[in-house]
Every structure is written in C-alpha cells, then in structure tokens.
Amino acid sequence: MVSPDPSSFEICSIGGNLATNAGGLCCVRYGVTDDYVLGMQVVLADGPAVRLGGTTVKNVAGYDLSSLFVGSEGTLGVITEATLRLRPAPPASAVIVGSFGSLGDAGRAVAAVMAAERPAALELMDQAALNAVEDAAPMGLDRTAAALLLASSDAGGGEADRIGRHFQDSGATYVARSTDPDEGAMLMAARRMAIPCVERRGTVLIEDVGVSLPRIPELLARIQHTAQARETSIPVIGHAGDGNFHPLVTYDDADPDATDRARAAFDDVMHAALELGGTITGEHGVGMLKSHLLQAQLGDDVMELNRRIKAALDPHDILNPGKWV
C-alpha cells in the first residue's frame, strides 16, 4: 500500500482559495468557497484598501462586491483579509460504493441520487482512474468496473440506504455501504489519490469541465470518444454530484506528437462541455491554459462586460497582466 508522501503536499492560501472560488469533494451538500465569505479587505490597483461585505450573515447593502472578487483570479485586487463563516463539524458519515458496468448507468445513477438526496459527496472514478489507483495502492477496487461511484452521506434518516437503492435501480453491478470510519476514509482516500496515481503514468493536463446533471452521460461518452480519436489516455475522476469532472489528459511530454495530440484532446474536451451547455472550468479557474476558450463560453457581450469591469478597477492592467481579460 502506497501512502501519499506528506513532504509532497502543497499548500493552498486563503487568498488563493478565495481568488479561485475553490471547491472540492463536499460542495454537493456544503457549497463552494463563496458560500462562506462574509466580507474581505481588498487592496485595489490604485492603492487604497477597501472593506467589502461585513460580519453579518445577511447583508444586501449595495452591490455584492466581495462576490465579484471571489473567483476573480487576482485580476481585480489583492485580498488581504477575509471574514469567513464557520459551521459546526459535520456528523460522521456513511460511505456508499457502487460499481457500474457502463459510464451511462453511472451517470444516470448520479442524476437519480441528486434528484432526491443531498449527499455530502458524490464522486466518480472511471476504469482507467481506478486501475491507476489499484496499480499504485492496491485496495481491492473492482478493476473491471466501467465506473465507480463513491457517495458519502451524513444526513441520517436513511439517506445512505436510499442512495444505495438509487445505485441499484440505475444498474449498479455491486453496491456496498460502510459506516466504519476507517473503511470509509480509505475508500475516499482512493478517490483523493487518483491524481497522484495517474501522474505516475505521464504528464497530466488536468481538465475541470462541468455540465448539468442530465448531460453527464453524454459528457462522459464524448471524453471516451476523444481519448480514442486522439489516441491519448484520459482517466476521468470527478465531483459527479456537481456535474464537475477532471478528465486527466495523460501523455509522454518527451514525444512531440503525443504532446500535440494531448493538447488537442484537452481542447476537444472543453469544446464538448461547451456544446453540452456546460463550462470550461467548475473550480480551478481560467488561468492561462483555458483563456483562449473563455470567449467561446461567455460570448462577445459578456466578455466585453468582463473587460469593462477590469478596465474600471485596473485601467493600467497591473494585476495579473495579460490574464484572461
């Protein structure tokens, strides 16, 4: 069994977390970063530090400017303080695992669960991703499954059983439920380890596409098609309950042809998400890698509105110059 090397852990600052409006596994029930921001101090491009929002839970005085800065990727100001909501630690959760013979069945199971329940997390690993984990850290995952769904439920009231039944009714070939915290943590660890395990196989371009829940099966089919057409391995993991997936475009960066195919596959997946009415980024942000596709998602009018906001707050383009706006 391989454990993640603690020395390889990276840090995430609160400013960076706010600036990317970061998410993660438990957003299905608990929301994203922006849901926890009450107020902040921001240093503007022309020098002054302003306080936005406040300390109250409800506050509708003026425009919601702190939300404008959340997710702005450092292009509008520098966040130097934040006032965040605290909430009680969630209760212990049960973990429900479902193996599926097809990605379509797994996608339909996600839609069925989310139509009726609010699990704390609902994660997907496809066959390539779960085999990458099994190769690096064998834990008895079903290598033959087309997809594995992992749900964690802390709502009580029989939710965990109902999620298991949704898995079964949607065609799961195997369903198991664990209330043992160690076993549950081990199963969720398998999902968390997927990216480092896939990275052992090559250089990885991490996608972050999102679609509405009913379109998940189509997105997964389009990713599989892209992997075949571009002859590039694309293991898929994702926050399935949010419709947010991280296809991991994996290639040998010493091979120029493989690198070109991987870059083309990366763009194909984002175009697929857009054609399905989705987004090129659910939580990682636009950055430099996806800036060429932002206009395709937003359209000319909204892109121009973004530019006007940028010009009003940073007319000399000194904050993350040249970034997506």
Ligand SMILES: Cc1cc2nc3c(=O)[nH]c(=O)nc-3n(C[C@H](O)[C@H](O)[C@H](O)COP(=O)(O)OP(=O)(O)OC[C@H]3O[C@@H](n4cnc5c(N)ncnc54)[C@H](O)[C@@H]3O)c2cc1C
């Ligand atoms: C392998 C990997 C996995 C990831 N997994 C997830 C995930 O599961 N969920 C998720 O949501 N995200 C994920 N991310 C992206 C993640 O959102 C960001 O990497 C992280 O939250 C940003 O925090 P940071 O401190 O690393 O910021 P940085 O990477 O340093 O900066 C990120 C952006 O924020 C800006 N910024 C930083 N600090 C401030 C500040 N004080 N004020 C204004 N702007 C600022 C920077 O200019 C930059 O544009 C992942 C990234 C990687 C590389």
